[in-house]
Amino acid sequence: MIIRERIKEISNNLSLFDDVMQKYEYIIELGHELPSLDNKYKTDAYRVKGCQSNVWLNAYEKEDKLFFEADSDALIVRGLVNILISIYSSNSVGEILNSPSTLLEELGLNEIITAGRQNGVNSMLKRIYQFAHSKKGGINV
Amino acid sequence: MIIRERIKEISNNLSLFDDVMQKYEYIIELGHELPSLDNKYKTDAYRVKGCQSNVWLNAYEKEDKLFFEADSDALIVRGLVNILISIYSSNSVGEILNSPSTLLEELGLNEIITAGRQNGVNSMLKRIYQFAHSKKGGINV
Amino acid sequence: MKNYKNDFPFFENVSDIYFDSAATSQKPKAVLDKLKEYYTSYCANTHRGSHDLGNRATREYEEARETTREFINAQQTEEIVFTKGTTEAINLIASSFVSQRFKTLILSRLEHHSNIVPWQLNGFKEGENLFIIPMNDDLSINLKAYKELLKEHPNSFVSVTHVSNAFGIINPVRELTYLAHKYDSTILVDGAQAIAHIDVDVKELNVDFYVFSAHKMFGPTGVGVLYGKYELLNQTKPYQGGGTMIDDVSFEKTTYLNPPHRFEAGTQNIAGVIGFKEAIKYINDIGYNEIVRHDMQLIRYANSELKKIDSLRLFTDSDNICGNISFNIDGIHHNDIGVLLDKQHITLRTGHHCALPAMKYLGVDGSVRVSFTIYNTIEEIDIFIKALIRAIGMLK
Amino acid sequence: MKNYKNDFPFFENVSDIYFDSAATSQKPKAVLDKLKEYYTSYCANTHRGSHDLGNRATREYEEARETTREFINAQQTEEIVFTKGTTEAINLIASSFVSQRFKTLILSRLEHHSNIVPWQLNGFKEGENLFIIPMNDDLSINLKAYKELLKEHPNSFVSVTHVSNAFGIINPVRELTYLAHKYDSTILVDGAQAIAHIDVDVKELNVDFYVFSAHKMFGPTGVGVLYGKYELLNQTKPYQGGGTMIDDVSFEKTTYLNPPHRFEAGTQNIAGVIGFKEAIKYINDIGYNEIVRHDMQLIRYANSELKKIDSLRLFTDSDNICGNISFNIDGIHHNDIGVLLDKQHITLRTGHHCALPAMKYLGVDGSVRVSFTIYNTIEEIDIFIKALIRAIGMLK
Numbered sequence A, B: 001m002i003i004r005e006r007i008k009e010i011s012n013n014l015s016l017f018d019d020v021m022q023k024y025e026y027i028i029e030l031g032h033e034l035p036s037l038d039n040k041y042k043t044d045a046y047r048v049k050g051c052q053s054n055v056w057l058n059a060y061e062k063e064d065k066l067f068f069e070a071d072s073d074a075l076i077v078r079g080l081v082n083i084l085i086s087i088y089s090s091n092s093v094g095e096i097l098n099s100p101s102t103l104l105e106e107l108g109l110n111e112i113i114t115a116g117r118q119n120g121v122n123s124m125l126k127r128i129y130q131f132a133h134s135k136k137g138g139i140n141v
Numbered sequence C, D: 001m002k003n004y005k006n007d008f009p010f011f012e013n014v015s016d017i018y019f020d021s022a023a024t025s026q027k028p029k030a031v032l033d034k035l036k037e038y039y040t041s042y043c044a045n046t047h048r049g050s051h052d053l054g055n056r057a058t059r060e061y062e063e064a065r066e067t068t069r070e071f072i073n074a075q076q077t078e079e080i081v082f083t084k085g086t087t088e089a090i091n092l093i094a095s096s097f098v099s100q101r102f103k104t105l106i107l108s109r110l111e112h113h114s115n116i117v118p119w120q121l122n123g124f125k126e127g128e129n130l131f132i133i134p135m136n137d138d139l140s141i142n143l144k145a146y147k148e149l150l151k152e153h154p155n156s157f158v159s160v161t162h163v164s165n166a167f168g169i170i171n172p173v174r175e176l177t178y179l180a181h182k183y184d185s186t187i188l189v190d191g192a193q194a195i196a197h198i199d200v201d202v203k204e205l206n207v208d209f210y211v212f213s214a215h216k217m218f219g220p221t222g223v224g225v226l227y228g229k230y231e232l233l234n235q236t237k238p239y240q241g242g243g244t245m246i247d248d249v250s251f252e253k254t255t256y257l258n259p260p261h262r263f264e265a266g267t268q269n270i271a272g273v274i275g276f277k278e279a280i281k282y283i284n285d286i287g288y289n290e291i292v293r294h295d296m297q298l299i300r301y302a303n304s305e306l307k308k309i310d311s312l313r314l315f316t317d318s319d320n321i322c323g324n325i326s327f328n329i330d331g332i333h334h335n336d337i338g339v340l341l342d343k344q345h346i347t348l349r350t351g352h353h354c355a356l357p358a359m360k361y362l363g364v365d366g367s368v369r370v371s372f373t374i375y376n377t378i379e380e381i382d383i384f385i386k387a388l389i390r391a392i393g394m395l396k
Ligand SMILES: Cc1ncc(COP(=O)(O)O)c(C=O)c1O
Pocket: C242, C243, C265, C266, C267, C268, D022, D023, D084, D085, D086, D087, D088, D112, D114, D115, D161, D163, D164, D165, D190, D192, D193, D213, D354
C-alpha cells in the first residue's frame, strides 16, 4: 500500500492550505521543480494528447519496478504531473494495479480525475495504468 | 359575407349542444346525410390525402360560382366535409378568398383547423382555397 | 395493483386517460427535476474545457452513459452512443456501417418506417437487395422462412424490431440473432417499443446493435441510444462531423476520436441525456419484475375485455405481446373511433402507426391502438371499454 | 446598464462569473417554465394523430417554427427546419444538398470544426476541391482574394461563419453573399455565434442557407435551426429516413413529404423546440437594439482593460467584433490562466475552441476566450481583470 500512503501524504500537504489559491501556488511550485524531460522524449511517440495541454511521458521498467518521467507545456499541469510521478514512480506493477486510480480523488484535485475526455493529466494517468497492465501481460487496458 | 353568415349559422347550430357527444351525434348525422360522391371521382386524382382518413374532392365552376362535392371513408370526416361544403359551395371566388380560413375557428371544431400536417379535412380546406386562387389566376396558393 | 400516477406530474394537470405511451410516455418528477437541476446549477457545455461547471456537466453526462451501459448490460461504457432517437441511430448505422459493407438486407414485415426508410435511402430495395421475412398468421416471424432467407443470403445485415409498435408482437430476438450469426450475418434490433416493457440484456441476447429512444421510456424528448459491440462501432465511419468528435483537424486531413465520441459531433442534447439517467433510475427502482407483472395484467385484461365486443377484430391471437394492442371495428373507420374516444377523454392512437407496409399487407389502412404502461390501471381499461362501446353505438 | 441576471434562475444557485456563453448560454426562467409546461400539461407526440393532446403539442411545435421564421424574417414558415444543432444542420446540407451537386467548396480560415469536418466527410479536401479564403492581418476576410477565388471557381458552394467563435470577428455576410451569387455560387452562413448578438434578416442578407443553435441563444440543448430558401430545400434530398417525414411507404418505393417535414424524421426534440420559442420571445422582448448596445459596451470595456495588461496579446485590433475576445499571455500557457481563473470563480474557456486550423495558422495552440452576453456586467469585467492579473502574477 505504498501508493495509498503517498497519496495520503500529498493529500495531507495539500490540506494544509485553507485557501485554494495558496494550494495552486504550491502546485505551481511543484511545476517549477519538475525536472525537464529529455528533449528526445518530447516527440509524438511519447505524447499524451489533451485538449488543453500536452503531456510527454516516458515509462520504463528497472529491477521489477516501474519508473515514470514526464513533462508538459503548461505549468500547473507540470505540477500535477509532478504529483502523479511522485505517487506512481518506482512502484511495482502489483502495487500500481492494486491501487485503483479513483484513490486520487482523495487529493481533491479534480484536474486529475475528471470525466473529461481530453485532459492531459487524466490521459497520463491512464497511460500509467496501461503501462503497468502491459508489464503484467494483462489485457484489460 | 355569405360565408361568414353560413359559418355563424352552423356555429349557432353546434352551440345548441351542451354535451360534446351530442354535438358529434349531430356531425355523424351530417355524415350520413352527405350524398356519396360519384365513384368516378374516387380516384387518386381527386384524393386529398390525410394521415387518418382520405377525402375525395371534386371542384368545378359554374356561372361564376364555385361548387364542391366530396366524400370520405370516415363517417365523422364526412360530417365535417358536409359542413365545409355547405359553407363554401356555390360561392364566388371573391367571397371565398375574402373569408380567411381561420374564420372556421368559430365552429370550435379543431378537427377542421389544426396544426396537424396530415389531416384530410384540413387538406380539403386548403384545396378549396387553392381552387379559388387558381380561378382568380392568383399565384399565392 | 399499485398506482404509479403520483410519480408523474402530468396527471396532476390532466385527468384524461393516457393510452398512447407507445407514441411517447409521460415523465416522472425525478426526470423533470433533473432537467431543471442541469439548467439551473451546472448549465455548461460538455467535453470541452477545464472549468468546474463544464466538468460537472461532463461528469453527469458521462454518468448517464455508464448508467445506460449497466441498464442494458453492455460490456463497455464506450459501446453506448447517444443520438437524437431511435430513428437517428438506425440512420447512423445504415449510412456509416451497413452501406457499402453489406450487399443484402433482411427486414421483418412489421417494421416501423424508421426501420425501413433509412435502408431505402441507403440503396436497399425490395426484390433487389432487400428481403422481407414472411410471417405466420398470428403475425409472429416465420423462423423457418427466416433461416431459408439467411441460407440463401449469408453475410446479410438483419434489422428487426424487438416489439411491434402496431401489434405488440414480441419477436424472438435471441433466436433471430443466433441464426443471423450462424449465417455470418450482423443484426440490429430496434428496441423502441421493447425497452419500457422488457428487461433487455444485450450481452445475453448477443445482438450486434440495439437502439431505442428515451422519450418512450419516461425520458426526455430528443435523446436516443445506439448500443453497438465495440469492435463493430470501431469499424463504423463518422456519421456527422463537427466539434468534439475529432482528434486533430486541418484542412488537409482530420483524424477522429474513438467510439462513442466519434459519433457525437457538436453540442449534444446535454440536458436531455442527463435527465435520461433519471428515467433509467426510475425504471430500476421499480424493477422489471414489477413492470412486467403490471403491464401483463393490463394487457391481458384489455385483451379479454376487447374480445367480448362484437364486430371487434384483433389482429393477433398471440399471447406473446406487450405494450400495445391494435384492433378494428367492422364497418367503422378507425379515425371515427379515435375522435369519439378523444372526446370522452381517452387519448389513444389511430392510423397506420408508421407501419404502412404491415397495414397494406393486412389489407387495412389503419387501426385503433391502445398502449399501456406503469401508470395505467385496470379501472382505466373499464372506462375505456365503456367509452368504446358508446362510440361504436353512435357510429353503427 | 440594466442587470438581467434576475431573469436567469441559474444565477440564484451559482455566484460564479459566467463568461462562457459562446459555448452555451444560460436559460431564462420563461424557457424552463415552457419545458415544464409541455412535460406536465400536453406531453404527447406530434404530427401523428387526431387526439387533442397531440394536437396541442403539434400546434405549439409549429408555432415555434413560425416564431423562428418571423425572428429571422424568412419568407415562408416551410423554410425553417429544426435540427439537433448547427452541427447537424451543416451535415445535412453537406450530405443532402452539396455533395454530388457542387464540385468546389470555399471556406474561410476561421471556421469552427462543425463547418470543416462535415465537408471533409463529404469528400472535400484542401488543395483538391476545397479552397480557403485568405484573411487580412486583423483576421478579417480578404474580399479581393475571395472574389478572385470565386472568379476562378464559379458555381462553388461557399460556407462561412457569420461571427468567429474564437475571435469574435464579424464577417461581411451581405458582401460575401452578393459576390457568391455574382459568380453563380450558393452560400451557407453559420450563425451559431451571431444569432445572440446580431439582428439577422435572412431576406435582406439574401443568404441561401443560415444555421444556428438554440442553446447558444438562451434556448434548450439539442435544438438547431436550418433556414434554407424554399426552392433549394425542395431540391435537397431527405437526410434521415423515418416516421413522419414520409408521404407513402412500401418496401419497393417510398415518397417523401415536402420541406420542412421531409427533414424531420422520427420523434423530434419536442420539448426543446417548444421551449426554444420562449428563448426567441425573450430576445424579442429585450430587443436587438438593447442587446447590441449592452454587448458592445461590455466588449469595448473588456478590450480596453485587457489592452492595459503587459504581455497580453490580443489576436485582432479590429473593432468589428462581437460576443467574444481571445487573448494569450506571453510565456504563459492558456490552460494555466484558465485553471487559476476558474479557482477564482470565473468561468471561461481556454483551448483551441474547435478552431484548430485557425489556431495553427496563427501559430498558437490555444487561447483564453472571454465571451459576454446580456446577463454580464461591467463590474464582472473589473473582477475578471483583477483575477487575471493575480493569475499572471502567480505564473510568471
Ligand atoms: C461558429 C460555430 N459554428 C458551429 C458551432 C457548433 O454548434 P453546435 O455545437 O451547437 O452544433 C459552434 C459552437 O461551438 C460555433 O461556435
